[in-house]
Every structure is written in structure tokens, then in C-alpha cells.
Amino acid sequence: MLPWLSSPHPTFPSTHRALDSPNGLLAAGGELSPTWLVEAYRQGIFPWFSDEDPILWWSPDPRMILLPEQFKQRRSLTKRLRHGGFQVTLDQHFDQVIQACAAPRGEDKGTWITDEMREAYGLLHALGIAHSIEVHQGGQLVGGLYGIAMGPVFFGESMFSRAPDASKVALAHLTRAMREHGGKLIDCQMHTPHLASLGAITVAREAFINYLKNWLPDKAFTFTTSPIEAPTVPASRWLQAIATEGNA
Numbered sequence: 001m002l003p004w005l006s007s008p009h010p011t012f013p014s015t016h017r018a019l020d021s022p023n024g025l026l027a028a029g030g031e032l033s034p035t036w037l038v039e040a041y042r043q044g045i046f047p048w049f050s051d052e053d054p055i056l057w058w059s060p061d062p063r064m065i066l067l068p069e070q071f072k073q074r075r076s077l078t079k080r081l082r083h084g085g086f087q088v089t090l091d092q093h094f095d096q097v098i099q100a101c102a103a104p105r106g107e108d109k110g111t112w113i114t115d116e117m118r119e120a121y122g123l124l125h126a127l128g129i130a131h132s133i134e135v136h137q138g139g140q141l142v143g144g145l146y147g148i149a150m151g152p153v154f155f156g157e158s159m160f161s162r163a164p165d166a167s168k169v170a171l172a173h174l175t176r177a178m179r180e181h182g183g184k185l186i187d188c189q190m191h192t193p194h195l196a197s198l199g200a201i202t203v204a205r206e207a208f209i210n211y212l213k214n215w216l217p218d219k220a221f222t223f224t225t226s227p228i229e230a231p232t233v234p235a236s237r238w239l240q241a242i243a244t245e246g247n248a
Helices: 032-041 075-083 094-102 117-125 166-180 192-195 204-213 238-244
Strands: 025-029 056-058 063-067 086-090 129-137 140-150 153-161 185-190 201-203
Touching: 032 117, 032 140, 063 192, 063 204, 075 166, 086 166, 086 238, 094 117, 094 129, 094 140, 094 153, 117 129, 117 140, 117 153, 129 166, 140 166, 153 166, 153 204, 166 185, 166 238, 185 204
Parallel strands: 153 185
Antiparallel strands: 025 056, 063 185, 063 201, 086 129, 129 140, 140 153
8 A cells, every 4th residue: 555644744665665566656645845855855756746646756666867977969969059059047947947847748738747846846946956957049948957956966857848959958068067067967767768868877776776875965964843944955066067157
């Protein structure tokens, strides 16, 4: 039976208890407060649910990750970076990025980025924990991505494109900044052929969680009992590089 989380403080089951089918489903309930979300991510757990569902928590096995040095920047993307007229910004249009990521795509009319999720990650952004990378062309927002930064790890959530390769431009800037300023890993959560084509690989859940234990030690975090007070997370030095090196 799926555990129901009702404690006032975030307490998750061991990720070894996650289901095989659906892959990685671990628990239901809990909250989307900053303390719950930060505690979940640092343990290799993330929320994913639809409007009609309760909050569902996942930790799939295997896990898809992208090591910054393994990002595959093909020749066509290099040309776009040089001549596409893109400008890249950090944290200037978070709400617009998450709204664009939540928009229906193709024949799929639904979205897992519910209003509740948008509000929760918007609060994390206001607290300096969630971040967006925006790609502009001709004065218009044409692509970007968002996620959570903790020390050398970026937990990617979603990306979008309104122009060819626009989301790849954002990812290229992210991986370059992480390579040059101490970033170690981008969490991509679930396998997709698109991410695999960009250099992402799958690793066992246990290996992924060991990465987090090594790079996100307990002493790097400070939690309080207040549900509205922000937890302290380790700083990510590579973020500033994206902000200052934004012209593609």
C-alpha cells in the first residue's frame, strides 16, 4: 500500500520502497512547502501529479542525469549560439518560463505543472532556490528552462522552445557555466530520447542518491520548524556565470 504522508514535517519513506510499476512512485500526501520540497530533492525525490491527484512523490530507478562535461553540442547548435542573435538571462522571467513550460504541447492537452505546482515553485524562486534561464530573440522570450539549484547540482524541471534550438541554447549556457564553475550534475528525472540525444545518461537510483549524499551533505542545509521560513541550501557559484555571460 502506498504510504500517505501526514506528518507536519517532511518525513519520506526510504527510496528503496518505491514501486517498480509505476516506476518510482514512492508516497502520496504531504505538502509543497519550501521545506518539504528541499528535503525531497536532496533525498532524490520529486513531486509529479495531475490536478485530480493528491501530491505524489517519485524516485525512479534508473534516473536520468546529464553530467555537464558530457553535453553534446552539435555543430548546428554551435552555429546558432554564434549567429542566432540570442540573449540569455537568469531569473528575469521565471513566471513566464514556468507558464510556457505548462502550456499544452502538440496533441497533449494536459500538464503536470498545475496551478499548485506553479505557486510552489514560484515561492521557491522568490526564496532564491528555484531559477529560470531565459532565451530571447528579437526582444521576445523564445525558450528557456527552470529548476532548483543546490550547490553543484541542478534539479531540472522543464524546458520549452518557441524557436529552433531555443531550449538547447539555455541548456548549453547552463552546462558551460557548471563546467567552468564547479557544477557536477543536472538531474533530468525520467529518460527521454531527446535528453539522451543531448548526452544525458541513466544511472541506478542508488548511484544517483550517492552523488547527492557526497555533493549535498547534511551540514550544508539549515531547516527550521516554521512552515513559512526558507530552508538554507548550499550556494551554487555557477549561477552568477549565467547571469554575466548571457549574450549568446
